[in-house]
Amino acid sequence: MMLLRLSTLALSRSRFALSPLAETLGSMMVLGKPCTDPWLASWHARHHGAFRAALEVDPFAEGLVRLLGSTKWLPSHVAIPPPGGMRTTLEDELAQVTRAPDEEVRAELEESVARSWKQHDLDWLTGRGWAARTADLLHYTWEAHVASDWPRRRALLERDVTYRAGLLAAYGWPRALQHMSRRSAWVGEDAIRFSDQAFPDRVVGDEGMLFVPVSVLSSGTWLCEAPPTSYALVYPARGSADGAARTRPARSLERLLGTGRAAILHELEHPATSSEIAAHLSLSLGTVGGHLTILRDADLVVGTRVGRRVVYRRTETGHLLASRGKD
Template sequence: MLTLRVDADTVSRTRLSPSPASESMAWLKLAAASGCHPVFGDPGPLARASLAHPDVALLADLLPQNGDTYTPDMLTPQPGTDAQRRDLLDEQIAQIEATAQDDLETQVFTYTRTHWSRPLPATTRRIAESGRMQRRLANGLARFWRDTLADGWPELRSIIDQDIAHRATAIATHGVGRALGALHPDIEWAGDAVTLATSWDGEIDVTGRDLVLAPGVLTRPDVVIQVDVPGQFVLYYPAQRIGAGRDRRSGGIAQVVGNVRATLLADLEAARSTAELATRIGYTPGTVSYHLSALHRARLVTKVRDGRFVLYQRTAQAARLLEEARD
């Protein structure tokens, strides 16, 4: 059992927040390992195509593999306090880029050597030593988010916000301690500590820190404690009602992330230009072009030049995905 000692200051500073960075890392980990989410299924071709970008691949190199559990905390910075939650991801990306070199080397070199069963790739080590890793990791997260999760985030955030509302009501009604003990069967409140059922025993003093409770959707079913960064204490737990009302056969964001790309694919039974698609679906040509580029990288659309125009059409793979979603 892992025991995390807290004090009144920690309890008084307990808050709830989404973590777009942790959701991104969970989705990236599944994509890199060819895994499947228990509700949303296969991350899909868009996520795998994004892995071809060198900065996204660098992020994946720092994620645990083959049963390892440690993920460098700098990849999932403690969420800030933006009330509107519009800038949470931007804040987290900025925190990654601002990671001190000493902290980066401790997490990337020392902690991976302790917790991983594989060595750190030599190329990854060289990038870390160069001082350029922070900027590249920040860029990789921004790129993976745009390619795979940006359009589907409102659906995920809705699930997270419902869980936050439920926990907030529980705190107001029953108090912080009882609410902490109800987060997950592996988590208990011991009066002066949060305990987590683990395969090893240990105790960590987290007194005086903020405690951020971060409900997760794509991180399901994992419960994760983040305490390696001084002053930070984040407890990730599965949000309630993940998949409620969802037809699991459809795959949802697992097949094509977001309504815009799904709409484009549905309209690309016939070959169409960017301008025509923009008129038909009511988005700007720039927005349509961006999404078509992502779909093309994922081999879900083809493109051919016809005079002054480039025409796009969905591939047989995309047609199969749409058909599966309708069944």
């Protein structure tokens, strides 16, 4: 079992972050193989063919994607803690990717091969400048298959952070980490169980852990490391990369409340801010605010301040109404 050990100071400084690189890496691994998650089917169908065509003309890209999608060890030059917190940019992350020397890249890829559940070789690892070539592949994947959907994905990821930050404020880290993944859990007072694999424990530095949601994962996590003591845990956000998979409220609920208010009450199955609701439903902030006022006056939703944000959730009455109104 592998533990991430945190001092009291590290625990107090742990926080959430966003990573366009992690989102791109996850998307790359999903697009590299047949789709197994129904909620990703529409996005996967739109992008899989073009992505596979790009790999077929580049043996380096083909070999790398195949390896990354079937190993328990992601190379350190692609699994890096996001440097800018919630404002991290892909450009900043790719700049870090390109710095890895070829010797380090090869050593990490050999470790990935050793910890893969499939047979691999590194015959495709030819020439030089492998970190830069990896960055080019990630940049292509971002531009062609992720960037156009990033505003919606970012809203989904920020919503997950809002939800967990609310749990953190109310109950502490053990509750905020609950259900992040099947294997991760709080152990004792100062450690997070990351893996059942026999890896050495890690000691998190005084700057604390980063927790990074990704929208294209349905399960599993990965650890980002920046020696000696900087770590980030990437985990599946509560949602999907495929906006088309979102369901709509029941017609009976729409007839009772109106289409907009019914959509918001339906959306608040998971707590969210007004900005997150507006982004997810493609409504103006003013429209959402007006609907929330009416829903709040009707005792169907309630708002709670978490830091600078007001997070809305259903009341018990609102939850019962939304649940009974399902088709």
